[in-house]
Amino acid sequence: MIAVELRKLFRRPRTWAIIAVLNALPVLVAVLLVLTDLAPRPGEGPPFLSAVLTNGALYPLAALAIVLPLFLPIAVAVVAGDSVAGEAQAGTLRYLLARPAGRTRLLVAKLVAVLAFVLVTVVVVAAVGYLVGTTLFEARPGAGTSVSGTSLTAEELAVRTVLAVGYVGVSMLGVAAFALFFSTLTDSPLGATMGALAVLVTSSLLFTLDAASPIAPYLPTRYWLAFVDLFRDPILWRDITRGLALQAVYVGVLLAAAWANFTTKDVTS
Amino acid sequence: MASRARAAAPRWAVVGVVVAVLAALPAIVAALPVADDPVPAAELRAAVLASADVQFSGYAESAGGLALPVTDQLDAVADLFSDRTEMRVWWRGPDDHRVDVITPAGETGIHRDARGTWTWEYERATATRAAATPLALPAPPDLLPATLGRRLLSETADAELARIGARRIAGRDALGLRATPAEPASAVRQVDVWVDRASGLTVQVVVLGETSEVPALDTRFLDLELAVPDAATTAFAPPADARLRTAEETEIVLEAGRRLVPVPFPPTVAGLPRRTLEGAPPGIGLYGRGATLLAVAPVPRRLAEGLGRTLAQSPDAVVEGTSTRIAAGPVGLMLVDPRDAEPYLLTGTVTLDALVEAAAQLPVTRAQR
Numbered sequence: 001m002i003a004v005e006l007r008k009l010f011r012r013p014r015t016w017a018i019i020a021v022l023n024a025l026p027v028l029v030a031v032l033l034v035l036t037d038l039a040p041r042p043g044e045g046p047p048f049l050s051a052v053l054t055n056g057a058l059y060p061l062a063a064l065a066i067v068l069p070l071f072l073p074i075a076v077a078v079v080a081g082d083s084v085a086g087e088a089q090a091g092t093l094r095y096l097l098a099r100p101a102g103r104t105r106l107l108v109a110k111l112v113a114v115l116a117f118v119l120v121t122v123v124v125v126a127a128v129g130y131l132v133g134t135t136l137f138e139a140r141p142g143a144g145t146s147v148s149g150t151s152l153t154a155e156e157l158a159v160r161t162v163l164a165v166g167y168v169g170v171s172m173l174g175v176a177a178f179a180l181f182f183s184t185l186t187d188s189p190l191g192a193t194m195g196a197l198a199v200l201v202t203s204s205l206l207f208t209l210d211a212a213s214p215i216a217p218y219l220p221t222r223y224w225l226a227f228v229d230l231f232r233d234p235i236l237w238r239d240i241t242r243g244l245a246l247q248a249v250y251v252g253v254l255l256a257a258a259w260a261n262f263t264t265k266d267v268t269s
Numbered sequence: 270m271a272s273r274a275r276a277a278a279p280r281w282a283v284v285g286v287v288v289a290v291l292a293a294l295p296a297i298v299a300a301l302p303v304a305d306d307p308v309p310a311a312e313l314r315a316a317v318l319a320s321a322d323v324q325f326s327g328y329a330e331s332a333g334g335l336a337l338p339v340t341d342q343l344d345a346v347a348d349l350f351s352d353r354t355e356m357r358v359w360w361r362g363p364d365d366h367r368v369d370v371i372t373p374a375g376e377t378g379i380h381r382d383a384r385g386t387w388t389w390e391y392e393r394a395t396a397t398r399a400a401a402t403p404l405a406l407p408a409p410p411d412l413l414p415a416t417l418g419r420r421l422l423s424e425t426a427d428a429e430l431a432r433i434g435a436r437r438i439a440g441r442d443a444l445g446l447r448a449t450p451a452e453p454a455s456a457v458r459q460v461d462v463w464v465d466r467a468s469g470l471t472v473q474v475v476v477l478g479e480t481s482e483v484p485a486l487d488t489r490f491l492d493l494e495l496a497v498p499d500a501a502t503t504a505f506a507p508p509a510d511a512r513l514r515t516a517e518e519t520e521i522v523l524e525a526g527r528r529l530v531p532v533p534f535p536p537t538v539a540g541l542p543r544r545t546l547e548g549a550p551p552g553i554g555l556y557g558r559g560a561t562l563l564a565v566a567p568v569p570r571r572l573a574e575g576l577g578r579t580l581a582q583s584p585d586a587v588v589e590g591t592s593t594r595i596a597a598g599p600v601g602l603m604l605v606d607p608r609d610a611e612p613y614l615l616t617g618t619v620t621l622d623a624l625v626e627a628a629a630q631l632p633v634t635r636a637q638r
Contacts, residue, residue, distance in 0.1 A: 042393050045374070047374035050392055054394070147391045149378060149511065151508065228374065232376060234502065236357060249291060253288055259280070260281045261277075
């Protein structure tokens with residue numbers, strides 16, 4: 001059943017269209033940077049964007065930082081929100097459930113497909129970012145400077161980049177879990193997607209308010225940018241471990257709720 | 270349909286219990302009792318003052334509530350006291366430590382060695398060297414709980430101190446110490462200092478003004494490890510492609526101070542005795558001690574005009590004759606600009622009434638060079 005869901009997801013032109021659109025923004029930003037040679041001022045703009053002017057090998061990180069606040073979560077919410085509600089809206093859900101595999105297995109298969117989409121999307125953004133960065137900017141793939149001003153070897157840079165890609169992928173699992181849960185509540189994929197995005201907008205807004213600081217450590221978007229901490233020296237694990245734990249809690253609770261709802265709901269379409 | 274509802278109930282119950290347990294965990298952990306230790310206030314203060322050589326590393330957060338009206342040149346100083354500052358610290362000693370100010374997209378690292386500091390700004394790719402001076406503008410290391418606690422308690426009399434129980438901070442048992450300034454002129458109601466029972470390190474400092482329940486400054490460790498940091502971590506060598514510069518901000522301020530013509534400051538103003546501070550220009554009068562400080566300085570007329578406009582824009586500004594005064598939390602500022610003499614500025618952690626009293630006791634400054 002998992003293989004079926006994966007094939008279905010990645011054979012859809014819509015899936016690849018989403019990934020292509022997602023990559024368009026970092027490419028546009030890179031072209032504008034090359035044409036104008038104007039880096040963001042300190043304290044402004046996404047992380048690592050200033051640094052790519054001197055080392056294009058860092059562009060995968062800048063590309064992830066560009067899509068992370070909005071485009072990437074929207075893409076994940078669209079795909080995850082469609083996973084169950086899309087079947088219900090198309091009238092195919094009850095046929096899927098007619099198979100002897102059971103609802104829990106179907107939910108797991110949908111979940112794995114969404115996880116695969118998240119992983120592929122993040123890796124493609126990083127890979128396209130590397131190609132664009134090393135093509136358009138002066139690249140120094142053999143070395144780099146950490147955020148703390150120390151030198152990083154090529155191996156250290158590569159390992160930390162892989163860890164950052166993995167961390168961003170895990171950060172998106174919370175979005176996927178929200179959208180998948182909402183997808184089991186409604187027959188409207190748009191409703192499920194908008195529900196997940198409403199949670200993220202609320203989280204991002206609350207994070208900027210001092211009055212909400214007591215609940216800030218529990219907001220789903222709180223630690224998304226902690227992948228930057230992988231490039232400090234020594235690595236600052238504090239927010240990274242908290243981010244991983246927070247995503248694990250959200251994913252665990254929301255998947256349990258999705259399971260409790262989906263395995264007992266009346267499916268009529 | 271009824272059978273599905275019956276099947277759903279226990280599953281939702283499991284989810285509900287898991288959510289309830291997870292939501293209650295932070296409150297349960299925070300409510301764990303901390304045993305107080307009947308250490309006298311004076312003894313705890315002595316432990317804090319002896320903690321300068323305690324080696325540690327950690328993560329601290331400082332939240333300032335002071336909207337200081339300053340000119341553009343001192344924006345960085347104003348931000349320290351008005352914003353939230355997250356700091357990562359490795360402390361091998363007063364002359365060997367590193368404090369990184371962490372921002373989402375970069376960091377500013379301050380590396381102290383025996384001869385001065387290197388300041389690394391990632392987003393500017395700039396390394397700045399500053400020589401060690403006895404007097405310098407406030408910087409992030411000054412807001413570390415361990416540093417600020419020692420500074421504030423170093424001039425506090427035992428009679429001003431009281432114990433205030435214990436709490437857990439950064440995973441460590443901390444004993445509370447409250448300093449209540451005795452000077453009537455003070456705009457600081459109290460300073461709460463929380464001290465790690467094992468090491469004497471201050472782990473949190475909360476400064477409250479006279480009129481507000483919101484702390485004017487709250488700085489605390491979020492993580493603290495009592496281990497010797499690696500020397501390689503605190504050392505700094507500028508990257509090959511970094512821009513190198515020499516710090517000028519402190520020197521500019523000191524030079525401006527040196528250009529001031531010394532005036533005969535009285536030995537006491539507003540009930541605060543005059544004090545000396547190594548490196549301070551003689552044209553600046555300093556008064557008070559501990560958390561109650563007052564500085565008096567003549568200012569060039571051009572600077573005074575800009576400052577006067579900034580102060581007057583504040584809705585809380587009090588303009589009387591040739592003087593303008595405001596209070597930003599416990600920090601008061603008063604600019605006196607007499608027509609027939611040079612203007613001068615009074616500022617410190619004193620009440621507005623004390624500023625008025627001090628201004629009346631000052632001699633009119635002579636013309637500047």
